[in-house]
Amino acid sequence: MTAESALTPTPAANAAGLPLALDAVGGDHGAVPNVDGAVQAARAGVRVMLVGDRVKLHAELSKYPGAAGLPLEVVDAPDVIGMDEHASDVRGRKDASINVAARLVKDGQAAALISMGHSGATMAASLLILGRLPGIDRPAILTHIPAKTGTVALLDAGANADVKATYLAQWARLASTYLKVVEARENPTVGLLSIGEEDHKGNAVTLEAHALLRQQAGINFYGNVEGGDLFKGTTDIVVTDGFTGNIVLKLAEGEARVLFGWIREALGSSARSKLGGLLVRGGLRTVAEKMDPGTYGASILLGVRGLSYIGHGSADARAVKNALLRAARAHQSRLIERLSTELSGPS
Amino acid sequence: MTAESALTPTPAANAAGLPLALDAVGGDHGAVPNVDGAVQAARAGVRVMLVGDRVKLHAELSKYPGAAGLPLEVVDAPDVIGMDEHASDVRGRKDASINVAARLVKDGQAAALISMGHSGATMAASLLILGRLPGIDRPAILTHIPAKTGTVALLDAGANADVKATYLAQWARLASTYLKVVEARENPTVGLLSIGEEDHKGNAVTLEAHALLRQQAGINFYGNVEGGDLFKGTTDIVVTDGFTGNIVLKLAEGEARVLFGWIREALGSSARSKLGGLLVRGGLRTVAEKMDPGTYGASILLGVRGLSYIGHGSADARAVKNALLRAARAHQSRLIERLSTELSGPS
Structure with a gap:
């Protein structure tokens, strides 16, 4: 069994469940690899919300004939934290894609947050918006x-x-x-x-x-x-x-x-x-x-109250797809619930 | 030019100069690779003192026909710090090979100390016996x-x-x-x-x-x-x-x-x-x-008042030879004198 096949979720299970929130404009190459990877994951049965500039994302999606039939939706976020900006900028910019994606998870509308963008910003948004699991000082x-x-x-x-x-x-x-x-x-x-x-x-x-x-x-x-x-x-x-x-x-x-x-x-x-x-x-x-x-696609930020994945800025479509499959699988295994239960036990 | 050829000292220069003190019983494989490497270095014109149990070292040397004509001498040190002993044992055991070798350097009878034995013991002996260069808190x-x-x-x-x-x-x-x-x-x-x-x-x-x-x-x-x-x-x-x-x-x-x-x-x-x-x-x-x-053979311990080289316990004869060539070259370039002068300058 290869690493990739081990990642494939049961398509029906995820298609019926919550979508994943992808920071679809984050990373060194912006929307292109994100949308490509999301299309590939959607074809494998994973529901994805593409979070970012609506116009850009629709334009990118239109390059994929048949994308309209896939479990993909665009969620508008007009702002984006650039790779060379400060992680602390997250605080003031609520329309930034990473903040919008994190709020979707916080509000129970998305199962996980995935970003190939600014790592520090993804950590900050996850910590500020999702909060920490009980008994965890730092994710x-x-x-x-x-x-x-x-x-x-x-x-x-x-x-x-x-x-x-x-x-x-x-x-x-x-x-x-x-x-x-x-x-x-x-x-x-x-x-x-x-x-x-x-x-x-x-x-x-x-x-x-x-x-x-x-x-x-x-x-x-x-x-x-x-x-x-x-x-x-x-x-x-x-x-x-x-x-x-x-x-x-x-x-x-x-x-x-x-x-x-x-x-x-x-x-x-x-x-x-x-x-x-x-x-x-x-x-x-x-x-x-x-x-x-x-x-592997992306690394998980463990210790926050929600699934949050941080990828390489240089991620290609394959990395984006694999990160999405990985997040879908963690959601299906109810990782966050299991972590919360475990942490409430004897320490 | 390969790394090895760059190391070759001018044979005449070293043969005329001070010998190197090799902890010839240190390391995972004891005397065997040490004596083999020393013979190879001696054939390249490097003078080596084999420090360790006299009987063992002479027995090992006798396997090399023609060794008698090489610039090699045995210096007796009846004790050795084993790989699983404590570095602090160095203090009490003045007849241990590493201590005898370090004293040869301290007393100006040898140009450098080289050991594939217990790293901690080599550091301790170097620090205790050779001391630190001016202005250096830790080697x-x-x-x-x-x-x-x-x-x-x-x-x-x-x-x-x-x-x-x-x-x-x-x-x-x-x-x-x-x-x-x-x-x-x-x-x-x-x-x-x-x-x-x-x-x-x-x-x-x-x-x-x-x-x-x-x-x-x-x-x-x-x-x-x-x-x-x-x-x-x-x-x-x-x-x-x-x-x-x-x-x-x-x-x-x-x-x-x-x-x-x-x-x-x-x-x-x-x-x-x-x-x-x-x-x-x-x-x-x-x-x-x-x-x-x-x-490369061995790493140098920088900051002590004398040349001290620490190799892998698993070193083979080639590593021992290369460490000796490297030490001879550092001695020829008057490394310790140059470091002392440099450190006495503005900081």
Whole structure:
């Protein structure tokens, strides 16, 4: 089963349920990949609200013959937070697409918010409009890293540069429930990212978090993991602060890009290797696809009272489609309700 | 010019100069790779003192016919700090190989200390016996990461889990002089590892360090760099705390290992790709070699009053040889004297 097929929702279930609110003008490439991805998701049976400038979105939609028959609707939002604006601009600009989309979720008109736009603005709008789940001090971005054993859920991937040890313990709990509910993983293991396997290795926050995680109910704590354990897939979940997590994530993506660049170069260096390159192209593509962030589509912001997904600004239509399928699936598994129940239990 | 050929010292110069002190029983595999690597370096004209259990080392050396004619000598050190012992054991065990090697450097009988043994013990012995350079609060491990543009010098790779912003500014200065002296790089650029290019992005320590680096004399500060900039080679030097640096380094190595594993698997998946795999093998090996930590051999501990190199416990003979060549070259360029002079200048 590929990552993508695992994402496909039961079409009937979602078509009958709530639509998803897509910030359809957010991201480096504006409406084009968003509308394309939404059309693809709609064809797979997912209902989507395209939130953004009405005129632009209708114009873009008109390029898809047959779009009129799909479960797509346009919700007007005349304003958009640009990629180079401040996240705090969210407060004053209620007609911005991200705010309109977040309110649709808050008001129960949409099942989830998905944006490839300004990440900081998406976090701010989610936090301000949706609020936090009970017992959660700060939401965290959970992202999936490809690993030898499947994928590893890494959080926080960048929402909180400075953290308290208690946040890490809360995130371990959120992520454990997330994997149980959305990926049906039984009793997922939690690793604390540090600089040695031994309990006493780490920085001040990690040492404190280690002690908290040892006592934390509702999680299966493995202990410390190191940088090399991420791709090895030693644990299902890896918790860390948002500074380290963001650097780890961008390094992992950057390294894969450079390595594949070197391999392409090496394969073009002689007639012999060029011929070989043609023969191995398919195999290398499979590996490159594992590393492509577009396969997952977007990362979830865990800890807010509603489904919120944050994608790459450079997302293409495939990433948008996969993010929508992922959000539809989380909605069907009643993720937010399950998280709320879990968090009301013993801590 | 390959990384290795760049390392070769002028044989005559070193053979005439001070020998290097190799902790010849340190590391996961004990004397075997250490003696093998030392023999190879000695054949290239580097004088080496093999520090460790005399009987063991002579037995190992006797396997190399012609070793008697090489610039190698054995210095007895009956004790060794095991890989699973505590770094603090260094204090009480003056006959441990790492302590004997460090004293040889302190007393001017050896040019540098090189160990593939317990990293913590090597740091502790270096700090306690050699002491710090003027104006340096904490030494840092500088390691080389392969990048699109050559290599990037990353520090701290793990000596200091918790840091003050002032350390980062001191390390930027050390690393700048290091690259000027040892790699003849003119005015090397310094990047501060963070979670956004903008000056105001980062955690508390990074924000403070950013301000200090802007004012720091004797460096060419580029600004913030992100995780993806490491392999891109955006700057010559990247400074960060030892927690993040260690995770980054181990992630980078682990990711390369897993990616190459996947590629090998993909190349064996069909008759077609197997044939192609044979044709591209040479090209892939070149890429894999770039990623191999053994190409650099060891990382330097910058900030102590003497040359100190820390290698992987799993180092093979090639890594030992390359570490010795690297140390000989740093000694020839009078790195420690140059760092002392530089640090006595305006700060």
